[in-house]
Amino acid sequence: MSEDFEPNIVAFLCNWCSYAGADLAGTSRIHYPANIKVIRVMCSGRVNPLYVMNALQQGADGVLVSGCHPGDCHYMEGNYYARRRLGIFKDLLEFVGVDPRRFHMSWVSASEGHKWKEVVEKTVEDVRAAGPFEGFRRRQIDW
C-alpha cells in the first residue's frame, strides 16, 4: 500500500448531535483531515445498514456513523437501534471479509467539537491503515 493513500470516507451524522458537533468544530476552527464527507440524516437510527454497504460498493474506503450519546437521542431511542443494528452489521462485514477498521461508530454531542476531530482522526487513521477498499465490485448506478 502506498504511503500517500488518501482514504475516501463517507460519514452519516445525525442532525441534532453529531452534525451540530461537527458544525461546532467548524465554528471553533478545529482542523481535521478532509477525507471525511458528511451526509446529514435526522437520526442515527435512520442509517440503514445497506447505506454502509452501498457506500463501500460505491467507492468509499470506510464509513463512519455518528449519533447522540446513548440516552441523549433527540428522538429518545433511535441511537439505541442504530447501536444494536450496526453493531451486528459490523460483525457481518467482518464475517464476509471486510476489515472491521473500515467501519466506525461514535457518539458525538452538539458540544463536542474536539471529540469530533478525534473521531475523524481515528477513523481516517484506521481506514488508511486498512488500505484502499477493492472488496466489492462497484456497480455504477444512474439515479
Added chain:
Amino acid sequence: MTDKPRIGLYVCHCGINISATVDVDAVAKYAQNLPNVHVARTYSYMCSEPGQALIKKDIREQGLNRVIVASCSPRMHEKTFRKAVQEEGLNPYFLEIANIREQCSWVHEDMTEGTAKAKKLVASAVAKVRLLEPLESTEVDAEPAALIIGAGIAGIQAALDIADAGFKVYLVEKSPSIGGRMAQLDKTFPTLDCSACILTPKMVDCASHPNIELLTYAKVEEVDGFVGNFTIKVRKKARYVDVDKCTGCGECAKACRLANRITSEFDEGMGKRSAIYMPFPQAVPAKYTIDPENCLMLTRGKCGKGPKCEEACQAGAINFEQQDEIVEFKVGAIIVATGFDTFDASRKPEYGYSNYPNVITGMEMERLVSSSGPTGGDIKVFNGEEEIVPKEIAFIKCVGSRDASVGNEYCSRVCCMYTAKQAHLLREKIPDAKIRVYYIDVRAFGKGYEEFYDRVRRENVRYIRGNPSEIFKRGKKLVVKVEDTLTATPLEDEVDMVVLAVGLEPRADMREVMDLLRLSQSGDKFFMEAHPKLRPVDTATDGVFLAGCCQGPKDIPDTVAQAKGAAASAMVPLASGKVTINAQVATVNEATCRGCGYCVSVCPYSAIELVTVNRFGHELEVARVNEALCKGCGSCSSVCLSDSIQPKSFRDRQILPQIAALGGTR
C-alpha cells in the same frame, strides 16, 4: 414548471470564510457540468439581500425549479433560503444546502483539499436535490398557554410577561414557595437594592394574577406532544396542610415538637425551622408545609400524645391523610427556568470548608448578613471555641469557577460582584474590620459594576492578587496561605473568618428535565441553547425555551432580560395561534407495505398504526403514519423490510444518490 430538474447552484464566498480555503470559482465551474445544473454562480454573501435576490431572479428568468446553496451549515441558513425560494413560488423543500463552511473551509487548511471536498459535497447535493419532492406544511392550532418550570426570578418574570399579554401560565415550582435564589439574597449589586423588597412585589403579583396558576411544591412528571400542543402532567406533592384552610398564622410551627431543631434550607443550613414550616416570612403562597422526612407523625406515625400542630391550628388545616395530586393540562410553549446549584465548597478540601465553622460560602454570607437571617443580621461566627465578631475577614474568589481541577472552566459571572457587595456590607457592619479579597482577576463588566468595585476598594477593602493554596488553623486564627503575585510575596495572613466566593453549577437533578424535554448540555454542562449568539433562549426542541442560570451563570439583570426574551419567544406560537407541523414526516407506500408492523414497534412517538384496507376484495393490514405525531427521525425506515415507509426528504432514493456522489472515483 417542468418536471425535468433545472438546478440553480450558488457558491458563497462568505467574505473570505469560505473562499480562503475553497476555490469557489472552480467549484462553480465544476458544478456547471453536473447533471441538470442549469446555472452555477458565486457571490460574496449569499445570505445577504442581493444574494437572495440573485436566486430569485434566476428562478424567475431562467425557470429554475431546484436550488442549491453551497454555503454555511443548513442549521444556520436553511430557513432563510427556503423562504427565499418560496417567495418566488417554488416549493421550499426544493432546496438543498451544501455545507462547505463549517464542515469544509473552516476545518481544512489546504486549498486543494478544501476545493476537492467542496466539489464532492456540491455533487452530493446535486444528486439529492434532483430527487426531492415538493412538501406541504400543515398548520395546527396552538394552545394559548405556557408552562414555566422553576419560579425563581427568571420564571417569575417570564410568567408575569406572558400572563400580562393575556395568556394562561402554569408556573411550576418544586419547593413550597416561589422566589428561588433571589429571595435568599440580602442586597443586590451594584445598586444595593434590598433583594426581597424588589422581588416580593413580583411574587405577590404572580399569586394574584388571574392568568397565572401557581403549582408550588410540585414537579413536572410527563411532557407529551409538540410545539403548540404539549400535554403536561404535574405532581403536586402532599403538603399535609389544606392550603384553602391554612391562614399562614404560624401557630403550628411554634407548637411543633421539633421547633428550631431542623436545619433550614432557606438559611443555607445556618438557621433552624420546625417540621411544619414556611421557608421564609414572605413566602408565596403564604401557606405551611409539613416536611415528610422529619415530621414525627409522618415518619413514625406517632407524635407524643397527638400532633401539636393539629392541636394549635385553629383553622383545622392539618391533614396527615393528604395524598399527592396529579394535574394535567395543555400548553403551547414551555420555558425552563430551573436555576443553578452553588458549588459545593467541600470539593476544595484545601480551603477547609468541612473542617472550620468560620469558613463559610458566599451564599451563607448572604443569610448571615441579612436582617431576616439566622442572626438577625449580626455578623457572628463560631471559631471552634467561641462565638466571635470577626475583625479580620478574607474573601477568596473563583472557588469552583475557572478551575479545571473541579471540572468548571467557566467564569460564574456573579462572584466578583457579590464579593464586592458583601465586603461593602461587612464594612458597614464592622467598620474597623480588616477585609482582604484574594482574586485571580476582577471582572466588573456590567452596568455600574466597575464604579461599584472602585467604591468598595476605596472603602479600605484590600484586593490581593493571588489564589490561596491552603487554609489552616493556628491558635484561634485561620491562616490564608497565598502568594501575592503582583509583588511575588508569599503571605500567611491570619484571619477570623473566610468567605469562599463559590461559583454556580448546573442543577444536580437537571438530568430529569433533560430527559423530559429532550434538551442537551453544552460543554459547561448547563442547558444548551439553539445558537450561542442568535438563538440564545431557544433549544433544539421546538417550543421549549431557556431562561436564567439553567442556561449558564448570570446576574439578575441578565436573568431578567433573558426571561423577558424567552417570554417573547414563547409567545410567538401562542399569539399567532398556529404552529406549522414539520413536513418532513414519514410516509407509507401502501401498495408495497406488507403490514409486518416492525415500524410500529420502533416508532418512539407511537405515530404509526396498522390499519385494515380492502384491496380487490381482500382485507389486509398496512402501516399508516399520523403526521401530527411523526417527528421524521426515520427509524421506521431502517427496519422496513420492503422499503415501504420512508421519511420525506430523507428517502432511500434521495440518500443513495448522495452516497454514490461521495463515493465515486477517488
